[in-house]
Amino acid sequence: MSAQVQPLKASWSIEQATQAAFEPVPFKVYTQRDLDRIVQLGRLSPEQRFEMKVVSSVLPFRVNQYVIDELIDWSDIPADPIFQLTFPQRGMLAPEHFERIASLLRSGADKAELDQAIAEVRHELNPHPADQMEMNMPRDESGERLDGIQHKYRETVLFFPSQGQTCHSYCTFCFRWAQFVGDKELRISASEAKTLHDYLRRNTEVTDLLFTGGDPMVMKTRHLRDYLEPLLKPEFDHIQTIRIGSKALTFWPHRFLGTEDADDLICLLTQLVEAGKHVALMAHYNHWKELDTDAAQAAIQRIRSTGAVIRAQGPLLAHINDDPAVWAKMWKLQVKLGIVPYYMFAERDTGARAYFEVPLARAWEIYREAMQQVSGLARTARGPSMSASPGKVEIQGVAEVAGEKVFVLRFIQGRNPDWVQRPFFAKYDEEATWLHHLKPAFGEEKWFWEDEYEAIRCDKLSAAGLAA
Numbered sequence: 117m118s119a120q121v122q123p124l125k126a127s128w129s130i131e132q133a134t135q136a137a138f139e140p141v142p143f144k145v146y147t148q149r150d151l152d153r154i155v156q157l158g159r160l161s162p163e164q165r166f167e168m169k170v171v172s173s174v175l176p177f178r179v180n181q182y183v184i185d186e187l188i189d190w191s192d193i194p195a196d197p198i199f200q201l202t203f204p205q206r207g208m209l210a211p212e213h214f215e216r217i218a219s220l221l222r223s224g225a226d227k228a229e230l231d232q233a234i235a236e237v238r239h240e241l242n243p244h245p246a247d248q249m250e251m252n253m254p255r256d257e258s259g260e261r262l263d264g265i266q267h268k269y270r271e272t273v274l275f276f277p278s279q280g281q282t283c284h285s286y287c288t289f290c291f292r293w294a295q296f297v298g299d300k301e302l303r304i305s306a307s308e309a310k311t312l313h314d315y316l317r318r319n320t321e322v323t324d325l326l327f328t329g330g331d332p333m334v335m336k337t338r339h340l341r342d343y344l345e346p347l348l349k350p351e352f353d354h355i356q357t358i359r360i361g362s363k364a365l366t367f368w369p370h371r372f373l374g375t376e377d378a379d380d381l382i383c384l385l386t387q388l389v390e391a392g393k394h395v396a397l398m399a400h401y402n403h404w405k406e407l408d409t410d411a412a413q414a415a416i417q418r419i420r421s422t423g424a425v426i427r428a429q430g431p432l433l434a435h436i437n438d439d440p441a442v443w444a445k446m447w448k449l450q451v452k453l454g455i456v457p458y459y460m461f462a463e464r465d466t467g468a469r470a471y472f473e474v475p476l477a478r479a480w481e482i483y484r485e486a487m488q489q490v491s492g493l494a495r496t497a498r499g500p501s502m503s504a505s506p507g508k509v510e511i512q513g514v515a516e517v518a519g520e521k522v523f524v525l526r527f528i529q530g531r532n533p534d535w536v537q538r539p540f541f542a543k544y545d546e547e548a549t550w551l552h553h554l555k556p557a558f559g560e561e562k563w564f565w566e567d568e569y570e571a572i573r574c575d576k577l578s579a580a581g582l583a584a
């Protein structure tokens with residue numbers, strides 16, 4: 117624990133405990149340029165530090181002092197899960213990509229040549245999985261794309277505020293990694309609250325707004341307020357739920373503690389709740405260690421004191437949490453702290469995917485074994501779920517039907533709401549890690565949703581002026 121944190125006293129009220137104990141803590145961040153300034157990395161060999169430089173030339177790297185001091189157990193690197201979650205590792209690049217960048221760095225290649233090679237490697241890492249750019253972005257009447265808005269499932273709109281397109285630290289497995297490495301064309305964001313409000317006013321079938329990023333909690337509260345406070349007007353009564361996707365409870369719980377901006381945020385959340393909105397902080401968690409500091413727990417208490425709900429979601433990842441005991445302990449601790457477990461995701465097919473992927477068959481075993489260890493209140497987590505282009509597809513289990521071993525699947529969310537909750541079946545495949553590896557079971561040629569999905573896809577791509 118860092119020096120600023122005084123021990124919590126059992127007799128304190130929540131307000132006292134969360135305010136008095138936490139003086140403002142300055143935010144100190146490190147990026148690739150500063151790798152050599154992270155004292156704790158002195159434990160690694162020069163070769164290991166060079167490997168980090170190579171990998172972080174391609175994939176984004178950003179870590180802050182809180183993560184370094186309070187979340188990582190430096191006596192256990194490189195295995196420590198939070199170290200794996202934030203620090204680049206050699207295996208995160210394919211050997212040929214690693215060698216290409218390493219040899220340019222070793223030979224002191226000029227910047228233009230290096231940048232070119234880096235850009236080429238990035239483009240081979242499927243920077244935009246699940247057709248996000250063209251398939252999910254709505255257009256206005258004149259066919260212009262509404263940047264910063266994604267509307268894939270009828271009732272939920274995603275919004276990417278431009279000031280929220282970074283994070284307090286970066287996750288090594290992030291599926292939005294391409295946004296963080298400066299590829300402007302890959303960045304999804306909107307600079308204007310007006311675009312959002314106009315869109316929501318016109319689309320009254322939408323009940324849920326999901327603020328996302330990056331991490332919207334990197335924004336100053338007054339910017340958040342500009343987007344959210346207008347939603348209290350009667351014309352937005354159809355927006356029942358405001359969700360904010362964030363990993364700030366892990367990477368920077370002081371966002372919610374100790375400063376005027378934090379107090380203002382707590383007021384904003386309270387105000388939204390009291391006006392009748394369901395406010396949900398969709399907290400991204402991968403490991404129980406993220407929940408296990410005084411600052412994290414105080415921040416959780418403080419958010420809950422506003423009446424906002426915290427729901428937890430995150431992907432299943434090799435090297436970080438591919439172990440039922442880790443999930444069971446995490447879900448139990450979440451329930452103890454008043455957090456609702458929501459989703460276990462399968463890692464998406466982008467970036468450092470090969471390093472983190474877990475076969476779907478194994479993912480389901482981990483999910484099931486973890487579920488068996490927890491009480492009903494922690495069994496609200498769904499999954500393992502693939503966020504694929506047609507929808508969120510859950511592995512419900514492995515079964516034998518009419519002598520054939522199959523995966524039982526269902527849509528938790530679908531581009532067509534009619535697909536949701538219909539069981540369907542894929543041939544069992546021990547190695548498959550994503551939907552596109554699976555084949556329909558029982559000799560069927562197509563998935564039940566395939567023709568409709570292709571029709572939707574053609575529509576969207578032709579609206580975008582692209583060949584299907």
Ligand SMILES: *Cc1c(COP(=O)(O)O)cnc(C)c1O
Nearest residue numbers: 266268269272274503508528529
């Ligand atoms: C997951 C997701 C949502 C929200 O789905 P819920 O099942 O309601 O949590 C909305 N839009 C997109 C693009 C998503 O991936």
Ligand code: SF4
Nearest residue numbers: 283286287290330363
């Ligand atoms: S906090 Fe979320 S958006 Fe940010 S790097 Fe991690 S996974 Fe990506």
